[in-house]
Amino acid sequence: MRKDTKRQRQAKLLRIFRKIHRVTGAALFMFFFFIAITGLLLGWKKHSGGVILSKSYQGTSTELKDWLPIDSLNSLANSYLLKTISSNLSTDIDRIDIRKDKGMVKFIYADHLWGLQLDGATGKLLHVDRRYSDLIENIHDGSILDTYLGTSDNQIKVFYTTVMGIALLVFTITGFWLWYGPKRMRRNNGAT
Template identity: 75%
Template sequence: MAIKNKRQKQAKLLRIFRKIHRKTGALLFVFFFFISITGLLLGWKKHSNGIILSKSYQGTSTNLKDWLPIHHLHKNACKILHDSISPKLSSKIDRIDIRKNKGMVKFIFEDHYWSIQLDGATGQLLHIGQRRSDFIENIHDGSILDKYFETTDGQIKLIYTSVMGLALISFTITGFWLWYGPKRMRKKKTVKSVA
Protein backbone atom coordinates (compact mmCIF):
# COMPACT_ATOMS: atom_id res chain seq x y z
CA MET A 1 0.00 0.00 0.00
CA ALA A 2 2.87 2.37 0.86
CA ILE A 3 4.48 1.73 -2.54
CA LYS A 4 1.17 2.48 -4.30
CA ASN A 5 0.81 5.76 -2.38
CA LYS A 6 4.38 6.70 -3.24
CA ARG A 7 3.74 6.02 -6.95
CA GLN A 8 0.55 8.09 -6.81
CA LYS A 9 2.47 11.00 -5.23
CA GLN A 10 5.17 10.74 -7.90
CA ALA A 11 2.52 10.67 -10.65
CA LYS A 12 0.80 13.70 -9.11
CA LEU A 13 4.12 15.54 -8.93
CA LEU A 14 4.76 14.72 -12.60
CA ARG A 15 1.35 16.13 -13.55
CA ILE A 16 2.07 19.33 -11.59
CA PHE A 17 5.50 19.73 -13.22
CA ARG A 18 4.02 19.07 -16.68
CA LYS A 19 1.37 21.73 -16.05
CA ILE A 20 3.96 24.29 -14.84
CA HIS A 21 6.20 23.47 -17.81
CA ARG A 22 3.37 23.80 -20.33
CA LYS A 23 1.85 27.00 -18.87
CA THR A 24 5.22 28.74 -18.49
CA GLY A 25 6.12 27.84 -22.06
CA ALA A 26 2.80 29.09 -23.40
CA LEU A 27 2.88 32.35 -21.42
CA LEU A 28 6.48 33.24 -22.21
CA PHE A 29 6.79 31.79 -25.72
CA VAL A 30 7.27 35.18 -27.45
CA PHE A 31 9.90 36.28 -24.93
CA PHE A 32 11.83 33.00 -25.25
CA PHE A 33 11.68 33.38 -29.03
CA PHE A 34 13.19 36.90 -28.89
CA ILE A 35 15.83 35.86 -26.34
CA SER A 36 16.92 32.89 -28.44
CA ILE A 37 17.11 34.84 -31.73
CA THR A 38 18.90 37.84 -30.20
CA GLY A 39 21.24 35.55 -28.25
CA LEU A 40 22.15 33.77 -31.48
CA LEU A 41 22.81 37.11 -33.23
CA LEU A 42 24.93 38.37 -30.33
CA GLY A 43 26.97 35.18 -30.41
CA TRP A 44 27.72 35.81 -34.10
CA LYS A 45 28.26 39.60 -33.89
CA LYS A 46 32.06 39.48 -34.30
CA HIS A 47 31.71 37.10 -37.24
CA SER A 48 29.06 39.07 -39.17
CA ASN A 49 31.45 40.93 -41.51
CA GLY A 50 30.52 44.27 -39.93
CA ILE A 51 26.76 43.85 -40.27
CA ILE A 52 26.00 43.45 -36.56
CA LEU A 53 29.21 44.90 -35.10
CA SER A 54 31.35 47.37 -37.02
CA LYS A 55 34.97 46.41 -37.38
CA SER A 56 37.57 48.52 -35.57
CA TYR A 57 39.64 50.55 -38.01
CA GLN A 58 43.36 51.34 -37.75
CA GLY A 59 44.60 54.85 -36.90
CA THR A 60 48.01 56.32 -37.69
CA SER A 61 49.72 56.10 -34.27
CA THR A 62 49.54 53.74 -31.30
CA ASN A 63 51.61 56.14 -29.16
CA LEU A 64 49.29 58.10 -26.85
CA LYS A 65 51.78 60.99 -26.80
CA ASP A 66 50.92 61.61 -30.46
CA TRP A 67 47.18 61.69 -29.80
CA LEU A 68 44.97 64.74 -29.68
CA PRO A 69 43.31 65.56 -26.34
CA ILE A 70 40.07 63.66 -25.72
CA HIS A 71 37.98 66.86 -25.56
CA HIS A 72 39.23 67.77 -29.06
CA LEU A 73 38.43 64.30 -30.40
CA HIS A 74 35.01 64.48 -28.76
CA LYS A 75 34.30 67.81 -30.44
CA ASN A 76 35.29 66.30 -33.83
CA ALA A 77 33.05 63.27 -33.26
CA CYS A 78 30.02 65.46 -32.42
CA LYS A 79 30.63 67.64 -35.48
CA ILE A 80 30.86 64.58 -37.73
CA LEU A 81 27.70 63.13 -36.14
CA HIS A 82 25.71 66.29 -36.85
CA ASP A 83 27.20 66.98 -40.29
CA SER A 84 27.13 63.43 -41.64
CA ILE A 85 24.07 61.83 -40.03
CA SER A 86 21.65 64.41 -38.58
CA PRO A 87 21.92 67.71 -36.70
CA LYS A 88 18.92 66.59 -34.61
CA LEU A 89 20.74 63.66 -32.98
CA SER A 90 21.88 63.99 -29.37
CA SER A 91 25.63 64.18 -28.86
CA LYS A 92 25.38 62.80 -25.31
CA ILE A 93 28.14 60.22 -24.89
CA ASP A 94 27.47 56.75 -23.51
CA ARG A 95 31.11 55.69 -23.54
CA ILE A 96 34.43 56.35 -25.18
CA ASP A 97 36.25 53.25 -26.36
CA ILE A 98 39.98 53.90 -26.65
CA ARG A 99 41.85 51.32 -28.72
CA LYS A 100 45.49 52.26 -28.18
CA ASN A 101 46.78 49.24 -30.13
CA LYS A 102 44.66 50.34 -33.11
CA GLY A 103 45.43 54.06 -32.78
CA MET A 104 41.69 54.64 -32.73
CA VAL A 105 39.06 56.10 -30.44
CA LYS A 106 35.37 55.24 -30.76
CA PHE A 107 32.61 57.52 -29.49
CA ILE A 108 29.40 55.69 -28.67
CA PHE A 109 26.33 57.86 -28.13
CA GLU A 110 23.70 57.29 -25.48
CA ASP A 111 20.40 58.22 -27.10
CA HIS A 112 20.79 56.46 -30.46
CA TYR A 113 22.73 53.62 -32.08
CA TRP A 114 25.46 55.51 -33.95
CA SER A 115 29.19 55.45 -33.27
CA ILE A 116 32.07 57.46 -34.67
CA GLN A 117 35.62 56.06 -34.98
CA LEU A 118 38.40 58.63 -35.18
CA ASP A 119 42.12 58.44 -35.66
CA GLY A 120 43.50 59.26 -32.20
CA ALA A 121 46.47 61.22 -33.56
CA THR A 122 44.83 63.23 -36.36
CA GLY A 123 41.17 63.33 -35.32
CA GLN A 124 40.20 62.26 -38.83
CA LEU A 125 37.13 60.11 -39.40
CA LEU A 126 37.86 56.39 -39.76
CA HIS A 127 34.31 55.05 -39.72
CA ILE A 128 30.68 55.91 -38.99
CA GLY A 129 28.82 52.87 -37.78
CA GLN A 130 25.41 51.79 -36.59
CA ARG A 131 25.54 49.90 -33.31
CA ARG A 132 23.19 47.08 -34.31
CA SER A 133 24.74 44.87 -31.64
CA ASP A 134 23.70 47.38 -28.94
CA PHE A 135 20.15 47.45 -30.32
CA ILE A 136 20.01 43.64 -30.35
CA GLU A 137 21.42 43.51 -26.81
CA ASN A 138 18.77 45.98 -25.64
CA ILE A 139 16.06 43.70 -27.04
CA HIS A 140 17.77 40.66 -25.53
CA ASP A 141 17.87 42.02 -21.97
CA GLY A 142 14.64 44.06 -22.09
CA SER A 143 16.36 47.42 -21.60
CA ILE A 144 14.82 48.64 -24.87
CA LEU A 145 11.57 49.03 -22.91
CA ASP A 146 13.36 51.15 -20.30
CA LYS A 147 14.58 53.39 -23.14
CA TYR A 148 11.12 53.55 -24.69
CA PHE A 149 9.32 54.35 -21.42
CA GLU A 150 12.26 56.49 -20.18
CA THR A 151 12.56 54.77 -16.80
CA THR A 152 15.42 55.98 -14.64
CA ASP A 153 16.90 52.91 -12.97
CA GLY A 154 16.28 50.11 -15.47
CA GLN A 155 13.27 48.79 -13.54
CA ILE A 156 11.75 47.05 -16.57
CA LYS A 157 15.06 45.33 -17.38
CA LEU A 158 15.31 44.13 -13.76
CA ILE A 159 11.77 42.71 -13.76
CA TYR A 160 12.18 41.21 -17.26
CA THR A 161 15.50 39.49 -16.53
CA SER A 162 14.20 38.24 -13.15
CA VAL A 163 11.05 36.74 -14.69
CA MET A 164 12.94 35.20 -17.60
CA GLY A 165 15.71 33.87 -15.34
CA LEU A 166 13.20 32.29 -12.95
CA ALA A 167 11.26 30.88 -15.92
CA LEU A 168 14.43 29.30 -17.30
CA ILE A 169 15.21 27.77 -13.90
CA SER A 170 11.61 26.48 -13.75
CA PHE A 171 11.92 25.04 -17.27
CA THR A 172 15.17 23.32 -16.37
CA ILE A 173 13.82 21.74 -13.18
CA THR A 174 10.44 20.72 -14.58
CA GLY A 175 11.97 19.54 -17.86
CA PHE A 176 14.49 17.39 -16.02
CA TRP A 177 11.79 15.91 -13.82
CA LEU A 178 9.53 15.24 -16.83
CA TRP A 179 12.42 13.27 -18.33
CA TYR A 180 13.70 11.59 -15.15
CA GLY A 181 10.44 11.01 -13.22
CA PRO A 182 8.93 8.41 -15.59
CA LYS A 183 12.29 6.58 -15.82
CA ARG A 184 12.42 6.44 -12.02
CA MET A 185 8.83 5.18 -11.81
CA ARG A 186 9.47 2.47 -14.46
CA LYS A 187 12.65 1.41 -12.67
CA LYS A 188 10.80 1.03 -9.36
CA LYS A 189 7.99 -0.87 -11.09
CA THR A 190 10.55 -3.25 -12.64
CA VAL A 191 12.27 -3.80 -9.28
CA LYS A 192 8.89 -4.49 -7.64
CA SER A 193 7.95 -7.00 -10.41
CA VAL A 194 11.26 -8.86 -10.01
CA ALA A 195 10.84 -9.00 -6.23
Template identity: 65%
Template sequence: MDNSKKRKRQARILRGFRKVHRTAGAFLFIFFFFISVSGIILGWKKDSGEIILPKSYRGSSNELSDWLPLDSLHQKAVRVLHDSISNELSAKIDRIDVRKEKGMVKFIFKEHYTGIQLDGATGEVLNIGKRHSDLIENIHDGSIVDNYLGGTGYFKLFYTSVMGIALLIFTITGFWLWYGPKHMRKLRK
Protein backbone atom coordinates in the same frame (compact mmCIF):
# COMPACT_ATOMS: atom_id res chain seq x y z
CA MET B 1 5.12 3.16 1.83
CA ASP B 2 4.48 0.49 -0.77
CA ASN B 3 5.43 0.83 -4.44
CA SER B 4 1.86 1.48 -5.58
CA LYS B 5 1.55 4.55 -3.34
CA LYS B 6 5.03 5.74 -4.35
CA ARG B 7 4.13 5.48 -8.02
CA LYS B 8 0.86 7.38 -7.51
CA ARG B 9 2.71 10.10 -5.61
CA GLN B 10 5.40 10.26 -8.33
CA ALA B 11 2.71 10.44 -11.04
CA ARG B 12 1.00 13.32 -9.18
CA ILE B 13 4.33 15.18 -8.88
CA LEU B 14 5.08 14.53 -12.56
CA ARG B 15 1.65 15.91 -13.58
CA GLY B 16 2.31 18.99 -11.44
CA PHE B 17 5.70 19.58 -13.03
CA ARG B 18 4.20 19.10 -16.50
CA LYS B 19 1.49 21.66 -15.72
CA VAL B 20 4.01 24.22 -14.40
CA HIS B 21 6.28 23.61 -17.41
CA ARG B 22 3.41 23.96 -19.92
CA THR B 23 1.81 27.01 -18.25
CA ALA B 24 5.08 28.90 -17.82
CA GLY B 25 6.09 28.00 -21.38
CA ALA B 26 2.83 29.32 -22.81
CA PHE B 27 2.98 32.51 -20.71
CA LEU B 28 6.66 33.31 -21.43
CA PHE B 29 6.88 32.01 -25.01
CA ILE B 30 7.25 35.41 -26.68
CA PHE B 31 9.95 36.52 -24.23
CA PHE B 32 11.95 33.33 -24.73
CA PHE B 33 11.57 33.78 -28.48
CA PHE B 34 13.08 37.30 -28.35
CA ILE B 35 15.87 36.24 -25.98
CA SER B 36 16.83 33.24 -28.09
CA VAL B 37 16.75 35.02 -31.46
CA SER B 38 18.61 38.08 -30.16
CA GLY B 39 21.14 35.82 -28.42
CA ILE B 40 21.86 33.97 -31.65
CA ILE B 41 22.29 37.25 -33.52
CA LEU B 42 24.60 38.63 -30.81
CA GLY B 43 26.69 35.47 -31.02
CA TRP B 44 27.29 36.27 -34.70
CA LYS B 45 27.84 40.03 -34.34
CA LYS B 46 31.61 40.04 -34.91
CA ASP B 47 31.32 37.58 -37.80
CA SER B 48 28.47 39.34 -39.61
CA GLY B 49 30.55 41.20 -42.18
CA GLU B 50 29.81 44.54 -40.48
CA ILE B 51 26.03 44.09 -40.79
CA ILE B 52 25.47 43.92 -37.03
CA LEU B 53 28.61 45.60 -35.69
CA PRO B 54 31.06 47.82 -37.57
CA LYS B 55 34.64 46.57 -37.74
CA SER B 56 37.17 48.28 -35.46
CA TYR B 57 39.66 50.10 -37.67
CA ARG B 58 43.30 50.95 -36.90
CA GLY B 59 44.60 54.43 -36.23
CA SER B 60 48.07 55.74 -36.97
CA SER B 61 49.63 55.50 -33.48
CA ASN B 62 49.07 53.46 -30.36
CA GLU B 63 51.23 55.82 -28.26
CA LEU B 64 48.90 57.85 -26.07
CA SER B 65 51.43 60.69 -25.92
CA ASP B 66 50.87 61.17 -29.69
CA TRP B 67 47.10 61.40 -29.31
CA LEU B 68 44.93 64.47 -29.40
CA PRO B 69 43.15 65.38 -26.15
CA LEU B 70 39.97 63.41 -25.57
CA ASP B 71 37.83 66.56 -25.51
CA SER B 72 39.16 67.54 -28.98
CA LEU B 73 38.35 64.06 -30.30
CA HIS B 74 34.88 64.31 -28.76
CA GLN B 75 34.22 67.67 -30.43
CA LYS B 76 35.41 66.22 -33.75
CA ALA B 77 33.09 63.20 -33.37
CA VAL B 78 30.10 65.47 -32.69
CA ARG B 79 31.01 67.64 -35.69
CA VAL B 80 31.25 64.54 -37.89
CA LEU B 81 27.89 63.30 -36.56
CA HIS B 82 26.15 66.56 -37.41
CA ASP B 83 27.94 67.21 -40.72
CA SER B 84 27.95 63.66 -42.13
CA ILE B 85 24.75 62.13 -40.79
CA SER B 86 22.24 64.68 -39.50
CA ASN B 87 22.31 67.94 -37.61
CA GLU B 88 19.10 66.81 -35.89
CA LEU B 89 20.68 63.83 -34.07
CA SER B 90 21.45 64.07 -30.38
CA ALA B 91 25.13 64.37 -29.49
CA LYS B 92 24.57 62.68 -26.13
CA ILE B 93 27.35 60.12 -25.65
CA ASP B 94 26.59 56.63 -24.32
CA ARG B 95 30.25 55.65 -24.01
CA ILE B 96 33.71 56.37 -25.31
CA ASP B 97 35.67 53.25 -26.15
CA VAL B 98 39.42 53.95 -26.19
CA ARG B 99 41.34 51.27 -28.09
CA LYS B 100 44.97 52.13 -27.36
CA GLU B 101 46.32 49.01 -29.08
CA LYS B 102 44.46 49.98 -32.27
CA GLY B 103 45.23 53.71 -32.02
CA MET B 104 41.53 54.47 -32.23
CA VAL B 105 38.65 55.93 -30.21
CA LYS B 106 34.98 55.00 -30.70
CA PHE B 107 32.28 57.46 -29.77
CA ILE B 108 28.98 55.67 -29.29
CA PHE B 109 25.90 57.85 -29.11
CA LYS B 110 23.08 57.14 -26.71
CA GLU B 111 19.85 57.81 -28.56
CA HIS B 112 20.50 56.53 -32.08
CA TYR B 113 23.03 53.67 -32.01
CA THR B 114 25.57 55.51 -34.15
CA GLY B 115 29.28 54.87 -33.68
CA ILE B 116 32.07 57.08 -34.96
CA GLN B 117 35.66 55.84 -34.94
CA LEU B 118 38.46 58.38 -34.97
CA ASP B 119 42.22 58.04 -35.23
CA GLY B 120 43.48 58.95 -31.75
CA ALA B 121 46.54 60.82 -33.05
CA THR B 122 45.14 62.70 -36.04
CA GLY B 123 41.38 62.84 -35.41
CA GLU B 124 40.80 61.42 -38.89
CA VAL B 125 37.48 59.61 -39.33
CA LEU B 126 38.11 55.87 -39.59
CA ASN B 127 34.48 54.74 -39.69
CA ILE B 128 30.93 55.96 -39.29
CA GLY B 129 28.56 53.10 -38.65
CA LYS B 130 25.24 51.99 -37.28
CA ARG B 131 25.68 49.78 -34.21
CA HIS B 132 22.77 47.38 -34.67
CA SER B 133 24.32 45.18 -31.99
CA ASP B 134 23.51 47.78 -29.31
CA LEU B 135 19.84 47.75 -30.32
CA ILE B 136 19.83 43.93 -30.31
CA GLU B 137 21.49 43.89 -26.85
CA ASN B 138 18.78 46.27 -25.58
CA ILE B 139 16.11 43.92 -26.92
CA HIS B 140 17.92 40.92 -25.45
CA ASP B 141 18.12 42.27 -21.91
CA GLY B 142 14.85 44.25 -21.90
CA SER B 143 16.50 47.64 -21.50
CA ILE B 144 14.80 48.81 -24.71
CA VAL B 145 11.59 49.14 -22.68
CA ASP B 146 13.43 51.12 -19.99
CA ASN B 147 14.86 53.41 -22.68
CA TYR B 148 11.37 53.92 -24.09
CA LEU B 149 9.92 54.64 -20.63
CA GLY B 150 12.67 57.05 -19.63
CA GLY B 151 15.56 54.92 -18.44
CA THR B 152 14.79 53.95 -14.83
CA GLY B 153 16.30 50.47 -15.13
CA TYR B 154 13.51 48.82 -13.16
CA PHE B 155 11.95 47.02 -16.12
CA LYS B 156 15.29 45.48 -17.08
CA LEU B 157 15.81 44.33 -13.48
CA PHE B 158 12.31 42.83 -13.33
CA TYR B 159 12.58 41.28 -16.81
CA THR B 160 15.98 39.65 -16.26
CA SER B 161 14.91 38.37 -12.83
CA VAL B 162 11.68 36.83 -14.17
CA MET B 163 13.43 35.29 -17.17
CA GLY B 164 16.29 33.93 -15.05
CA ILE B 165 13.86 32.36 -12.58
CA ALA B 166 11.78 31.01 -15.49
CA LEU B 167 14.86 29.41 -17.03
CA LEU B 168 15.66 27.82 -13.67
CA ILE B 169 12.08 26.52 -13.39
CA PHE B 170 12.22 25.14 -16.96
CA THR B 171 15.51 23.43 -16.19
CA ILE B 172 14.16 21.76 -13.04
CA THR B 173 10.76 20.81 -14.47
CA GLY B 174 12.30 19.73 -17.79
CA PHE B 175 14.78 17.50 -15.97
CA TRP B 176 12.00 15.97 -13.92
CA LEU B 177 9.84 15.44 -17.01
CA TRP B 178 12.77 13.47 -18.47
CA TYR B 179 13.83 11.66 -15.27
CA GLY B 180 10.41 11.15 -13.62
CA PRO B 181 9.14 8.45 -16.01
CA LYS B 182 12.47 6.59 -15.72
CA HIS B 183 12.17 6.71 -11.93
CA MET B 184 8.57 5.49 -12.09
CA ARG B 185 9.61 2.55 -14.28
CA LYS B 186 12.20 1.61 -11.66
CA LEU B 187 9.53 1.68 -8.96
CA ARG B 188 7.28 -0.53 -11.08
CA LYS B 189 9.95 -3.25 -11.29
Protein backbone atom coordinates in the same frame (compact mmCIF):
# COMPACT_ATOMS: atom_id res chain seq x y z
CA MET C 1 -0.88 -0.53 -0.69
CA ARG C 2 2.02 1.64 0.41
CA LYS C 3 3.88 1.25 -2.92
CA ASP C 4 0.69 2.10 -4.81
CA THR C 5 0.33 5.31 -2.78
CA LYS C 6 3.96 6.18 -3.48
CA ARG C 7 3.40 5.63 -7.21
CA GLN C 8 0.28 7.84 -7.10
CA ARG C 9 2.27 10.62 -5.39
CA GLN C 10 5.02 10.36 -8.00
CA ALA C 11 2.47 10.43 -10.83
CA LYS C 12 0.75 13.46 -9.28
CA LEU C 13 4.08 15.26 -8.90
CA LEU C 14 4.90 14.48 -12.53
CA ARG C 15 1.54 15.91 -13.66
CA ILE C 16 2.17 19.09 -11.62
CA PHE C 17 5.64 19.55 -13.14
CA ARG C 18 4.26 18.92 -16.64
CA LYS C 19 1.57 21.56 -16.10
CA ILE C 20 4.05 24.12 -14.72
CA HIS C 21 6.38 23.43 -17.66
CA ARG C 22 3.55 23.76 -20.21
CA VAL C 23 1.99 26.91 -18.71
CA THR C 24 5.33 28.67 -18.27
CA GLY C 25 6.35 27.77 -21.82
CA ALA C 26 3.08 28.99 -23.29
CA ALA C 27 3.07 32.22 -21.28
CA LEU C 28 6.66 33.16 -22.07
CA PHE C 29 7.01 31.71 -25.57
CA MET C 30 7.54 35.03 -27.37
CA PHE C 31 10.09 36.21 -24.79
CA PHE C 32 12.09 32.98 -25.12
CA PHE C 33 11.87 33.32 -28.91
CA PHE C 34 13.34 36.86 -28.81
CA ILE C 35 16.03 35.85 -26.32
CA ALA C 36 17.03 32.87 -28.48
CA ILE C 37 17.19 34.82 -31.76
CA THR C 38 19.00 37.83 -30.27
CA GLY C 39 21.36 35.54 -28.34
CA LEU C 40 22.32 33.78 -31.57
CA LEU C 41 22.88 37.11 -33.31
CA LEU C 42 25.02 38.41 -30.44
CA GLY C 43 27.07 35.22 -30.49
CA TRP C 44 27.75 35.70 -34.19
CA LYS C 45 28.21 39.50 -34.21
CA LYS C 46 32.01 39.44 -34.63
CA HIS C 47 31.63 36.95 -37.48
CA SER C 48 28.88 38.79 -39.37
CA GLY C 49 31.16 40.45 -41.90
CA GLY C 50 30.46 43.92 -40.52
CA VAL C 51 26.66 43.61 -40.71
CA ILE C 52 25.98 43.42 -36.97
CA LEU C 53 29.25 44.80 -35.61
CA SER C 54 31.44 47.11 -37.68
CA LYS C 55 35.10 46.31 -37.98
CA SER C 56 37.55 48.45 -36.03
CA TYR C 57 39.52 50.72 -38.35
CA GLN C 58 43.20 51.49 -37.96
CA GLY C 59 44.46 54.93 -36.90
CA THR C 60 47.87 56.42 -37.64
CA SER C 61 49.58 56.01 -34.24
CA THR C 62 49.34 53.58 -31.35
CA GLU C 63 51.43 55.88 -29.14
CA LEU C 64 49.16 57.76 -26.71
CA LYS C 65 51.66 60.66 -26.53
CA ASP C 66 50.85 61.36 -30.20
CA TRP C 67 47.10 61.45 -29.62
CA LEU C 68 44.88 64.49 -29.36
CA PRO C 69 43.31 65.15 -25.94
CA ILE C 70 40.04 63.30 -25.32
CA ASP C 71 38.04 66.53 -25.08
CA SER C 72 39.30 67.56 -28.55
CA LEU C 73 38.44 64.13 -29.97
CA ASN C 74 35.01 64.38 -28.34
CA SER C 75 34.39 67.80 -29.92
CA LEU C 76 35.47 66.49 -33.32
CA ALA C 77 33.25 63.40 -32.98
CA ASN C 78 30.23 65.54 -32.08
CA SER C 79 30.95 67.85 -35.01
CA TYR C 80 31.21 64.90 -37.43
CA LEU C 81 28.00 63.40 -36.03
CA LEU C 82 26.00 66.57 -36.51
CA LYS C 83 27.42 67.24 -40.00
CA THR C 84 27.37 63.72 -41.47
CA ILE C 85 24.24 62.19 -39.89
CA SER C 86 21.82 64.84 -38.63
CA SER C 87 22.06 68.16 -36.87
CA ASN C 88 19.12 67.10 -34.66
CA LEU C 89 20.91 64.22 -32.92
CA SER C 90 21.90 64.29 -29.27
CA THR C 91 25.63 64.45 -28.55
CA ASP C 92 25.32 62.84 -25.10
CA ILE C 93 28.07 60.22 -24.89
CA ASP C 94 27.30 56.75 -23.54
CA ARG C 95 30.89 55.60 -23.64
CA ILE C 96 34.24 56.22 -25.26
CA ASP C 97 36.08 53.09 -26.33
CA ILE C 98 39.81 53.69 -26.66
CA ARG C 99 41.57 51.15 -28.88
CA LYS C 100 45.24 51.96 -28.31
CA ASP C 101 46.42 48.96 -30.33
CA LYS C 102 44.38 50.24 -33.31
CA GLY C 103 45.25 53.91 -32.82
CA MET C 104 41.53 54.62 -32.79
CA VAL C 105 38.77 55.91 -30.51
CA LYS C 106 35.09 54.90 -30.75
CA PHE C 107 32.41 57.32 -29.60
CA ILE C 108 29.11 55.64 -28.73
CA TYR C 109 26.13 57.88 -28.07
CA ALA C 110 23.49 57.46 -25.38
CA ASP C 111 20.30 58.51 -27.15
CA HIS C 112 20.66 56.86 -30.56
CA LEU C 113 22.48 53.99 -32.25
CA TRP C 114 25.13 55.94 -34.17
CA GLY C 115 28.81 55.42 -33.44
CA LEU C 116 31.94 57.05 -34.82
CA GLN C 117 35.53 55.89 -35.05
CA LEU C 118 38.22 58.59 -35.05
CA ASP C 119 41.95 58.42 -35.52
CA GLY C 120 43.38 59.10 -32.05
CA ALA C 121 46.34 61.10 -33.36
CA THR C 122 44.79 63.19 -36.14
CA GLY C 123 41.10 63.27 -35.17
CA LYS C 124 40.22 62.21 -38.71
CA LEU C 125 36.88 60.41 -39.08
CA LEU C 126 37.61 56.76 -39.87
CA HIS C 127 34.11 55.29 -39.86
CA VAL C 128 30.46 56.05 -39.06
CA ASP C 129 28.15 53.16 -38.29
CA ARG C 130 24.75 52.16 -36.97
CA ARG C 131 25.36 50.08 -33.87
CA TYR C 132 23.04 47.17 -34.62
CA SER C 133 24.77 45.04 -32.00
CA ASP C 134 23.65 47.56 -29.34
CA LEU C 135 20.07 47.38 -30.62
CA ILE C 136 20.13 43.58 -30.55
CA GLU C 137 21.60 43.63 -27.03
CA ASN C 138 18.89 46.07 -25.87
CA ILE C 139 16.19 43.75 -27.24
CA HIS C 140 17.93 40.74 -25.70
CA ASP C 141 18.02 42.15 -22.17
CA GLY C 142 14.76 44.13 -22.30
CA SER C 143 16.41 47.52 -21.83
CA ILE C 144 14.87 48.68 -25.12
CA LEU C 145 11.60 49.11 -23.18
CA ASP C 146 13.36 51.22 -20.55
CA THR C 147 14.67 53.45 -23.35
CA TYR C 148 11.31 53.61 -25.12
CA LEU C 149 9.33 54.34 -21.94
CA GLY C 150 12.01 56.57 -20.38
CA THR C 151 12.31 54.76 -17.05
CA SER C 152 14.92 56.17 -14.70
CA ASP C 153 16.84 53.16 -13.42
CA ASN C 154 16.35 50.21 -15.83
CA GLN C 155 13.42 48.88 -13.78
CA ILE C 156 11.94 47.05 -16.78
CA LYS C 157 15.28 45.42 -17.60
CA VAL C 158 15.72 44.24 -14.02
CA PHE C 159 12.16 42.88 -13.86
CA TYR C 160 12.44 41.24 -17.30
CA THR C 161 15.79 39.56 -16.61
CA THR C 162 14.55 38.40 -13.18
CA VAL C 163 11.38 36.84 -14.64
CA MET C 164 13.24 35.24 -17.53
CA GLY C 165 16.01 33.93 -15.27
CA ILE C 166 13.51 32.38 -12.87
CA ALA C 167 11.53 30.97 -15.82
CA LEU C 168 14.68 29.35 -17.22
CA LEU C 169 15.40 27.87 -13.80
CA VAL C 170 11.81 26.55 -13.60
CA PHE C 171 12.15 25.09 -17.11
CA THR C 172 15.41 23.39 -16.17
CA ILE C 173 14.00 21.84 -13.00
CA THR C 174 10.65 20.78 -14.46
CA GLY C 175 12.26 19.59 -17.70
CA PHE C 176 14.73 17.46 -15.78
CA TRP C 177 11.93 15.99 -13.68
CA LEU C 178 9.83 15.27 -16.79
CA TRP C 179 12.78 13.28 -18.11
CA TYR C 180 13.87 11.65 -14.84
CA GLY C 181 10.47 11.11 -13.14
CA PRO C 182 9.17 8.39 -15.52
CA LYS C 183 12.54 6.58 -15.39
CA ARG C 184 12.37 6.60 -11.61
CA MET C 185 8.78 5.33 -11.63
CA ARG C 186 9.71 2.48 -14.02
CA ARG C 187 12.71 1.57 -11.88
CA ASN C 188 10.52 1.54 -8.74
CA ASN C 189 7.93 -0.64 -10.52
CA GLY C 190 10.63 -3.05 -11.61
CA ALA C 191 11.73 -3.40 -7.99
CA THR C 192 8.26 -4.51 -6.94
